[in-house]
Amino acid sequence: MRNIIQTKELEFHYPRQNESIFSNLNIEIQEGEFVGILGSNGSGKSTLLKHFNALIKPKNGSVLIDEKWDTANSDTWLDIRQLIGLVFQNPENQIVSTIVEEDVAFALENLGLPRIEIKKRVNEALKIVNMYEYKKQPPYQLSGGQKQRLGIASILAMKPKGIIFDEATSMLDPKGRKDILKIIHELNQKYGVTILMTTHLLDEVTAVDRVIVLDKGKISFDDKPEVVFENRIELEAMGLSIPTVTKLALDLKNEGYLKGTKKLVLTKEEFAYAIKKDLEVRRNESFKN
Ligand SMILES: Nc1ncnc2c1ncn2[C@@H]1O[C@H](COP(=O)(O)OP(=O)(O)OP(=O)(O)O)[C@@H](O)[C@H]1O
Ligand SMILES: [Mg+2]
Structure with missing residues (x-):
């Protein structure tokens, strides 16, 4: 199997931080995997994920994307960001246009794709996230969940191999959360998109291939959810509570x-x-x- 993401001896700290957020981190994510990333507040999940999208460069060690692009080399950044999309917590920050379909088309226009190809991709992406009927609407009229689905469509239109969801459901109500999770699973199962997802709710990662738990700069667990969730005491000590059932x-x-x-x-x-x-x-x- 092909590694879509590989870190080797990864070390990182922000300026003026005395201690590294993580060091000697070795992670391999295979193409097509659905991986949940867990850890307490401040454990470094978002920082780690930003490395995978080349928003942050390692202080030491390396991050290799698709077995060919090293994030330390800025020439690879555009390719990496097309290959691996990042969806954040707050959908407001991802909207750039005043009409839904224009928002999805925005990045494609920057890539210089032909009009007809752009139209095709925009329509396809909006259909996948069940937002096609809103395509002529202004984004400010959408609900939080609809805005998040629009954000996903904008990324899907780039035809990425992987999508990272950083707490992408945390601002949504239970229905909005359920809709987004359903779409994320469908992207993985039907379209083979590699998924990395952080959440505080362990209920959201019961049906994934693999769960990685970060604690104090180290990987404390990396296995199937049914194996990781056996460690109830350790997880609860990190503020992570296993599903109620x-x-x-x-x-x-x-x-x-x-x-x-x-x-x-x-x-x-x-x-x-x-x-x-x-x-x-x-x-x-x-x-x-
Ligand atoms: N831009 C920044 N500048 C300086 N320090 C930062 C910056 N972003 C994060 N940090 C610090 O780095 C550490 C890891 O933060 P990070 O946001 O990666 O954690 P997280 O696991 O995503 O937390 P949460 O669950 O709250 O989202 C924290 O101590 C945080 O305060
Ligand atoms: Mg975070």
Whole structure:
């Protein structure tokens, strides 16, 4: 498999910071992966992600994008930013035009693409994020969730291989959050876009391939969510709380229930299934007695 992002011995600190935010960080992200990045406030998630989009250069070590572009070389920056898009927390900061479709077209026009290609890409991108019907509207009339979807469309129109979502759902209500998460998963599964996503809500990363937890400048966990979330105590010490259903299932297990379920329960569906299995096990046991 091809590495879309690779850091080697990465070290970084901002000017006037005495200590490095991270040092000797080695991370490989493969093309097509969906990776959740977790860590407490100030653990360096956003700083790390900005390295992947060439917004920040390493102080030491290196960041290699698509196995060919070193972010230390400024000649690669335009290519890198087309290949890996970055969606921030606040959609307001990403809007540059007064009409939705013009906003999506903006970066494409700067690339000098032919009109017909621009139109095609704008329409495709707006359809993917379910914003096509708003294409003639001014962005200020949109809701927060719609603005965030517009931000995603503007990035999609560049046909990136990877998209980074830095707390991209944190300003949205539950419905807006759900819509965005659905689109992010679809981008990964249907279109093969590599996804990196930070969030404080572990519920949002139960269905991802891999979770990386940053703590005090080091990677403390890097595995599938069902393996990482086993470390409830350590995660809670970092201010990260595992999903409510996972907690409840662990508590029930401690009290002798859910014996038939070996795997960590991560979703409501898995919880319902675990309860069903528990009832079956108990019924069989009572028949035997
Ligand atoms: N532009 C900057 N100049 C100086 N220090 C900064 C700058 N941006 C971030 N920092 C500091 O670097 C550290 C890491 O910050 P960063 O924003 O990467 O953390 P984070 O994990 O994204 O936090 P959060 O969960 O709050 O988003 C913090 O101590 C922060 O205060
Ligand atoms: Mg951050």
